[in-house]
Amino acid sequence: xxxxxxxxxxxxxxxxxxxxxxxxxxxxxxxxxxxxxxxxxxxxxxxxxxxxxxxxxxxxxxxxxxxxxxxxxxxxxxxxxxxxxxxxxxxxxxxxxxxxxxxxxxxxxxxxxxxxxxxxxxxxxxxxxxxxxxxxxxxxxxxxxxxxxxxxxxxxxxxxxxxxxxxxxxxxxxxxxxxxxxxxxxxxxxxxxxxxxxxxxxxxxxxxxxxxxxxxxxxxxxxxxxxxxxxxxxxxxxxxxxxxxxxxxxxxxxxxxxxxxxxxxxxxxxxxxxxxxxxxxxxxxxxxxxxxxxxxxxxxxxxxxxxxxxxxxxxxxxxxxxxxxxxxxxxxxxxxxxxxxxxxxxxxxxxxxxxxxxxxxxx
Ligand code: GLA
Numbered sequence: 001x002x003x004x005x006x007x008x009x010x011x012x013x014x015x016x017x018x019x020x021x022x023x024x025x026x027x028x029x030x031x032x033x034x035x036x037x038x039x040x041x042x043x044x045x046x047x048x049x050x051x052x053x054x055x056x057x058x059x060x061x062x063x064x065x066x067x068x069x070x071x072x073x074x075x076x077x078x079x080x081x082x083x084x085x086x087x088x089x090x091x092x093x094x095x096x097x098x099x100x101x102x103x104x105x106x107x108x109x110x111x112x113x114x115x116x117x118x119x120x121x122x123x124x125x126x127x128x129x130x131x132x133x134x135x136x137x138x139x140x141x142x143x144x145x146x147x148x149x150x151x152x153x154x155x156x157x158x159x160x161x162x163x164x165x166x167x168x169x170x171x172x173x174x175x176x177x178x179x180x181x182x183x184x185x186x187x188x189x190x191x192x193x194x195x196x197x198x199x200x201x202x203x204x205x206x207x208x209x210x211x212x213x214x215x216x217x218x219x220x221x222x223x224x225x226x227x228x229x230x231x232x233x234x235x236x237x238x239x240x241x242x243x244x245x246x247x248x249x250x251x252x253x254x255x256x257x258x259x260x261x262x263x264x265x266x267x268x269x270x271x272x273x274x275x276x277x278x279x280x281x282x283x284x285x286x287x288x289x290x291x292x293x294x295x296x297x298x299x300x301x302x303x304x305x306x307x308x309x310x311x312x313x314x315x316x317x318x319x320x321x322x323x324x325x326x327x328x329x330x331x332x333x334x335x336x337x338x339x340x341x342x343x344x345x346x347x348x349x350x351x352x353x354x355x356x357x358x359x360x361x362x363x
Contacts, residue, residue, distance in 0.1 A: 012034050013134075013139075014031055014032065014033055014034075014132050014134060014139045014141070015031065015032040015034075016029055016030075016031050016130075016132075017029065017030050017031075017032075018030075019044060019045075019046075019071070019072060020071055020072045020073075021072065022046065022072060022076060022127070023073070023076060026127055028044060028045055028046045028072045028127065029044065029045045029130060030042055030043070030044050030045075030051065031043050031044075031045075031130060031132075031141050033138075033139040033140070033141060033164065033165075033166040034139065034166065035138055035139070035166050035167065035168050035170065036168060037056070037168065037170055038054075038056065038062060039053075039054060039055055039056070039062075039166060039170050039360065040052070040053070040054040040062075040166075041053050041054075041164065041166050041172055043141055043143075043164055044072070044075065045127055045128050045129070045130050045143065046072055046075050046076070046127060046128075047075055047083075047084040047085060047123065047124040047125060047126065047128075048084065048085035048123070048124075048128045048143045048145075048162055049068065049075055049082065049083035049084040049085070049124070050066055050068070050083040050164075050172070050190065050192050051066075051068040051069070051083060051314070052064045052066060052068055052314065053065050053066045053172065053192070055170070055196075055288060055360045056288075056360075056362065057286035057287055057288055057362060058286065058287030058288075058362040058363075063197070063198035063199075063201075063286070064198060064199050064314075064315075065194055065195060065196055065198065065199060065288070065290075065360075066082075066083055066192045066193060066194055066195075066199055066324075067080075067082050067083070067192075067193035067195070067199045067200070067313055067317075067319055067323070067324050068082055068083050068199070068313055068314050069082065069313055069314055070313070070314040070315075074313070074314075075124075076125070078124075078311075080191075080193070080306065080307070080311065081117055081124050081191035082191070082192075082193055082313075083190070083191065083192045083193070084123070084124030084190070084191050085123045085124060085128070085143070085162055085188070085189075085190055085191075086117045086118060086122060086123060086124060086188065086189045086190065086191050086328070087118050087122060087123035087147070087160065087186070087187075087188045088118050088122070088123070088147060088151075088152065088154045088158065088184070088185070088186055088187070088188075089107070089115070089117070089118055089154075089185060089186065089187045089336075089344070090117060090118070090187045090188060090189035090191075090300075090328060090330045090331075091116070091117065091187065091189075091265070091300060091328070091330055091332075091333035091334070092111060092114045092115065092116050092222070092223060092224055092333045092334055093107055093114065093115045093333075093334055093336060093337070094113075094114055094222070094224045094334050094337050095109070095113055095114060095115075096108060096109040096114060096115035096119070096153075097337075098185065098336035098337055099336075100155065100183055100184070100185065100336065100345070101183055103155075105153055105154065105155060106153050107119045107152055107153040107154065108120040108152060108153065111222075111223075112222055113222055114222050114223075114224060117191070118152055119152035119153065120152065121152065122152065123145065123147070123160070123188075124191070126145055126147075127145075128143035128144060128145045128162075129143065129144045129145070130142065130143055131144075133163060137165050137167055137173075138165050138166050138167040138168060139165070139166050140163055140164065140165040140166075141163070141164045142161060142162070142163045143161070143162045143163075143164070144159070144160065144161050144162075145160045146158070146159050146160070147159075147160060149181070149182065154184055154185070155182045155183065155184045156180035156181055156182030156183065156184040156346075156348075157180065157181045157182070158178055158179070158180045158184060158186070158346075159178060159179050159180075160176070160177070160178045160188070161176075161177045161178070162174065162175065162176050162177075162188070163175040169359065170359060170360045170361065171357050171358065171359040171360075172357070172358045172359075172360075173355065173356075173357045173358075174190055174355065174356050174357070174358075175353070175354075175355050176188045176352070176353070176354045176355070177351060177352060177353050178346065178351070178352040179346075179348075179350075179351055179352070180346050180347070180348055181348050182348065183345060183346070183347050183348070184345070184346050185335070185336045185344045185345055185346070186344055186346045186352055187330055187331045187335065187344050188352075188354065189296075189300075189328045189329055189330045189356075190328070190329075190356070191326060191328055192326065192358075193304060193319075193323075193324035193325070193326055194281065194290065194324055194325055194326070194327070195207075195283075195323060195324045195325070196281060196282075196283035196286060196288040196289075196290060197283050197285060197286050197288075198286075199313065199317060199319075199323075199324065200313060200315070200317025200318065200319060200323060201317075201323075202323065203246075203320070203321070203322040203323055204245060204303065204304065204322060204323065204324060204325045205244070205245055205246025205249065205322060206244060206245070206246060206283075206284065206285075207244075207245050207281055207282065207283050207325065208242045208243060208244050208245070208281070208282040208283075208284065209239050209242065209243060209245050209279060209280070209281050209282075209301070209325075210239055210240070210241060210242045210243070210279065210280040210281075211239040211240070211266050211268075211278070211279045211299065211301060212240060212268060212269045212270065212276075212277050212278075213232060213239070213240070213266035213267050213268050213269055213299075214231060214232060214233070214240065214267075214269055215229040215230060215231055215232060215266075215267040216229075216230060216232055216237050216264050216265060216266045216267060217229060217230070217264065217265045217266075217267065217298075217332055217333065218230050218255050218264075219255065219258055219259065219263075219264065219333075220258070221258055223258070223259065223263060223333070224333065224334050225265065225332060225333050225334055225338065225341075227338050227340060227341075229267055232266075235253065235255075236248035236249070236251045236253050236256055237255070237262075237264065237266075239266075239279075239301075242280065242282060245262075245303065245325070249261055249262065249303065259305065260305040260306075261303040261304075261305040261322065262301050262302065262303045262305075263300070263301075263302045263303070263305055264300065264301060265298045265299070265300050265330070265332050265333055266298060266299050266300075266301060267297065267298055267332070268294075268296070268297055268298060268299060272295065272296065272297040272342060273295055274295070275293050275294065275295060275355065275357070276293060276294065276295075277291070277292070277293055278292040278293060278294045278296070278299040278327060278329050278356070279291075279292040279299060279301070279327045280292070281325070281327070282363060286362075287362040287363055288360065288361075288362060289360070289361045289362060289363045290358055290359070290360055291357075291358075291359040291360075291361070292327050292329065292356065292357070292358055292359075293356070293357045293359070294329040294354070294355065294356040294357070295353075295354045295355050295356075296329040296330055296331060296354055296356065297331060297332065297342050298329070298330050298331060298332050299327050299328065299329050299330065300326065300327070300328040300330055300333070301325070301326070301327060302325065302326040302328065303322050303325050304319075304321070304322045304323055304324045304325060304326070305321070305322065307319045307320060307321055307322065307323055307324065308320070308321055309321065329354075329356040331343075331344045
């Protein structure tokens with residue numbers, strides 16, 4: 001790619017490297033996108049996972065702010081969905097069962113009695129086909145995957161395209177598109193684990209968070225929404241103003257106990273279908289700020305409650321309890337079983353399209 005440079009700027013094209021093989025011998029690649037500000041995003045064709053994301057702090061020093069593994073086998077054995085693309089259905093489907101057009105479909109139950117993040121082998125365990133589609137918006141990587149009719153129990157041949165773009169505004173933009181040849185349900189997201197002080201450097205309890213959501217979806221003991229859209233006002237779920245994450249996480253609150261911390265879907269106040277704010281995260285020591293905007297109606301805020309130090313990531317870092325947070329933009333969990341939630345149905349002739357942007361700056 002030819003780029004025009006102004007004085008002092010370094011041009012670097014997208015880097016592609018061979019990144020070993022899956023256990024069954026298929027080659028995996030790692031692509032590194034960069035911008036002129038020095039920000040870098042490394043993405044693997046295995047699960048379409050963001051492996052590393054290097055972002056400057058207020059002194060201009062870079063740190064990797066996402067959890068990840070050093071090699072493919074880490075991603076093959078991963079149970080935490082680190083950095084991965086999630087599908088066909090991000091979050092939970094109660095009892096792995098839903099009805100569509102009068103027919104019952106069953107998805108493997110991989111989370112107790114329920115199905116989580118696409119079933120036993122979701123998009124996070126698939127090999128994606130990559131293509132450099134860099135252009136005026138920045139370096140961009142297109143990942144495509146064809147999910148066959150019946151895969152993990154879902155109907156329809158589903159053709160999925162995800163484009164990661166790293167812009168000169170220090171945004172990691174994720175565009176998701178899909179078409180189907182049969183009525184189906186779909187809820188795509190990315191499952192990056194952020195720690196703005198640097199992945200593996202400590203817990204995220206002193207990060208500050210804002211989520212513009214006046215309601216959230218309370219859950220039962222299997223983390224399935226009860227169907228209620230409950231007000232956050234007067235509860236530890238009120239993040240409408242920038243609030244220290246750890247300040248209420250141990251409150252005597254039934255929903256916090258059920259989630260073992262925060263593991264809940266927030267109903268965003270912004271209008272679905274136009275880009276609106278999903279969250280703002282601030283880490284006071286480094287000054288790093290992350291702004292999340294989306295077309296989605298919800299965001300799952302998860303405080304790494306299942307991280308327990310048994311996993312060692314890239315650079316030998318151990319990921320202990322609450323060392324990272326996830327902000328998974330999404331339609332609400334278990335929507336196929338909740339007619340009052342925005343629909344996740346996709347029909348032939350229609351094109352699924354959604355966008356989420358993670359923008360980095362300092363304060
Ligand atoms: C989502 C879920 C959590 C957990 C993580 C992966 O955030 O809501 O309960 O399963 O994925 O560990």
